[in-house]
Amino acid sequence: MEPLLLVKNVEKAYGKGVNVFNALENISFEIDHGEFVGVMGPSGAGKSTLLNILATIDTPTSGDILIGTDNIAKMDEEKLADFRRDHLGFIFQDYNLLDSLTVRENILLPLAIAKKKPAVIKERVEEIAATFGISNLLDKYPYQISGGQKQRTAASRALISKPKIIFADEPTGALDSKSATDLLESMSSLNEKHEATIMMVTHDAYAASFCRRILFIKDGQLSKEILRGRKTRKEFFQMILDELSQVGGETNDVI
């Protein structure tokens, strides 16, 4: 089967002349349909740069990125916007909810932009809200709900348009451990039951242990890849910790 996401020789350089700084060098990997992939690495390794490029918010200096058959490295800005809207979902550390809209409106925004019918939108919102357990919060405003609820709202928004792939950038970074676990479990179940493809950047080994596969980045290059396989989450967590101590990641904030 064709991979869902194919990254080939992606480079990203900042600056000019002598002062060139390579944030990403020769990155190549694949993500298949229905995978839950984590990207880990120390600060400044290029995790966020990679995610931004894959999420089409930033553009690579060279290389190809194929999502399905579309090469997003070669698209113009207007097309990218449409592509983002139709095929990608995002979950950010700081939720990125619009505080002047209700939870319901925040969730349905991508569908409204895609000009779907109100009846269809209504149905989808209720369905997705039920999955994340926020059905009773739909008419509240973001400032009236907790951080965990906000992040579940953001996740609902990311998933409502049934995107091909979901990018999560430190989604648990601003959450307490209980909310973080709730969110990660929801994501994990979405991955298992609905075959949602998720790529998550994190520096938290606990969050990463929910993934099926982890890519490690160091100094802009892929350094290692580990698979969960048939291991339990706890065993996988230990594996990640061992790996991190080798590549020099941050382990001080694990639980």
Add this chain to the structure above:
Amino acid sequence: MTLFDLAVKNIRRNMKSYSLYIGSTVFSILIYFTFATLKYSNDISGAAETSKQIQGVMGAAAFVLMIFVAIFILYSNSFFMKKRKKEVALYSLLGVRKRSIGFLMFFENMVIGLLSLIIGVVLGFLLSRALLSILLKLMGLDVVAGFTFSTSALINTVIVFFIIFLVTSLMGYRVIYRFKLIDLFHAEKKGEEVPKARIVTVFLGVLALAAAYVIALQDLMDSEVWRVLGLATPIVIIALTVIGSYLLFHSVLVYVLSALKRNPHWAWKGLHMMTASQLLYRIRGNAKTLTIITVLSATTITSGGAVFGVYYNAEKNVEMYTPYTYMWEGDPQTIDPAIIESEVSFNSKMIRVPLASYEMEYAVIDETTYHTLAKNLKWPEVQKLQESEIFAIDAYYDERWSDKLESVIINDTDYKVAKFFDQALFNVGTLGANAIVVPDQLYEEMDSDEKLLQAVNVIDYKKQIEVSNELAEAAENFSSATADYNSSIESLGALLFVGSFLGLVFLVATGSIIFFKMMTEAEEDKAKYAILHKIGVSNKDMKRTIRGQVGVIFIAPLLLGLIHGGVALTATSNLLMMDFLVPVVIWMVAYTLIYAVYYIATVHNFNKLIRRSYLEG
């Protein structure tokens, strides 16, 4: 390095972010200095006979301008200070004492003031010459504007702006003292409550406006409200309008927007709900600004429209009461035959007619004279008078308060008025506004002193001022359309100039206030648009919602201002009995066009700011 050096360097380095503020201060000084120069100019006061009046108008206008300019500078200063809070925080964080920062701000503002004063005065000096030429042309004076530098205007400007800058500088100093470092770290804004419209205030707002309009459009003479409130009526109308406008923004618009936002068929389409909710959050906070802009626009439109309307009607107005170019009592005078269009010499008698409670004096002419005079003025022909019939003329007739003459008793016979004219057949200034036309025979029989009158029409009457002056010397009871026209154009021209000048200044200022306001909002909205960009909203969609959001803030007060102005001008034109339609439409279109330029500039800059912010990530 002294604090002063630091202040100068600070300005030089941040020239771009300062340019907006400096731009508005330079503009204010430029306008004020120009106006002061015109006020003190000898060209105007020397040339125009009505200069006392003009000096008065200019003085009052200068005062209004001064207050306005002060408010405008205060407004742009506070906008400017808001933008610089981060810089202040940084200094503070680095351990610079508040007192030093305060002094820095104070000096800096004074340096900006001095700089803008110099630029403003130089530009103003150049501009005043151009404007002076326009003013003299509008006043119909053939004087070449001299290139004089007015010292009194300079002194006046320097004093006014020194005080304004001192005040803003002190305010800048105060801002530093109120500033707390912790504010910098509270980047996250606390959620605000969504405004809800109370149906009572919605109702009150609509009611207040409706009441104001109804009272304003009522007939002055037979209105109950005017009778009860008397001269307080205009104040009541203005108060109701202002309150109504405020409530309209405060509640009615909120009500409409909430209703729109609740309707999925409208709101859940593209970014509609985003536009609606942005406006919803903003409108209430902006209600005061929007009301001020509405009132300013309405004032500008009304006063400008009225002055322009009167100016536009000046010719008609003169011709209404002075249909003949020259008219006088006595023997004919020699006038260059080449310019004469028509010339009539006729006789008139006077008669006193007792009316209900008083006696009225009427000029009497015979029917033959009537036909000659009427033919010269191209009046439609009327049938001949029957026996015991007369015509009556009342140039000042107004159905609201004049009595229509029905019949007259002359020589013990009752004569019926067969036809009534409410226009002047001859110059009111020479023979009065009231006249009756009697059959030739009756005229002969009437026993009264007879006087000889001359009425002359000339070609291109507006320019025959020399002929007019000569005749004025020689003739008795002289009236001249030429002289009337020129004097009314002189004073109206000055009025028109002052009106449009202030109107323009108000317009620029209102436009700038909205511009500043929207740019502040763009700054606050950056994050929201960055989110939209991330979730895949295209540039086109974003531009559309920005256009809508900015558009409502621009259009709502303009539309309301135009409606207010329209109502006020309808009332004025009814009162003055002049047709304002053409001049008012021209005026309103001009106003709207300049306003539209501001809208386009604001949308453009809003877009640029948003785009730059999300492209930077």
